[in-house]
Amino acid sequence: MVSCSTRVSNKLGAGIPQVARVSVFAGLCLWLVESALFTTLLFTFRNIIGYTFSNSKEVVDYVAELSPLLCLSFILDSFTAVLNGVARGSGWQHIGALNNVVAYYLVGAPVGIYLAFSRELNGKGLWCGVVVGSAVQAIILTIVTASINWKEQAEKARKRIVSAENGLA
Known part of the structure; x- marks a missing residue:
């Protein structure tokens, strides 16, 4: 999934924005297949997987409950891995970093703390x-990715390459 970053940056740097865009769709298709496969397996064997952590029935039941x-977390994390790769490959590392701060520290952590301690959901609340x-990260990255002007990004990448080459000469 993260290899999308390398593919996008290489194609933008080569001045081929159409292929960079197709690479994003390829990454999203792989995400869809991988997520469907592994979440189906996880959900199907949810009553068995807990035994990898403990022989306690209480732990096994809690794992099945979670x-x-x-x-859902696996689906969202895989999706955001692809889109974070697109942001990195487009030279927008600052957007990915800012998105992490907003999504997890300003939204996710307070929600988790509230649900875990105020609503007494404990581990389930933290996981929520x-x-x-x-989900917030996925929404922001979807908006960012959908608004990319691929030709403009390819031109910017080429300018960065030329300026770097001139700086080395």
């Missing part, structure tokens, strides 16, 4: 905060 949240943070 599995839907874990599945992670899911909310991932």
Whole structure:
């Protein structure tokens, strides 16, 4: 999923914005297949997976109870991995960093703390905060990715390459 970053940056630097855009769609298709496969497996075996952590029935049951949240978290994290790769590959590392701060520290963490301690949901509440943070991150990155002007980004990448080459000469 993160390899999308390298592919996008290489194609933008080569001045081929159409292929960079197709690379994003390829990454999203891989995300869809991977997420469907692994969340199906996780959800199907949710009553068994807990035994990898403990033989305690209480732990196994709690893992099974958290599995839907874990599945949702897996889907969102994989999706944001692709879109973070697009942001990095487009030279927008600052957007990815700012997005992490907003999504997880300003939104996800307060929601998780509130649900865990004020609503007494404990671990489930904390995990809900992670899911909310991932959802916020996914929404922001979707908006950013959808608004990319690929030709403009390719031109900017070429200018950075030329200026770097001139600086080395």
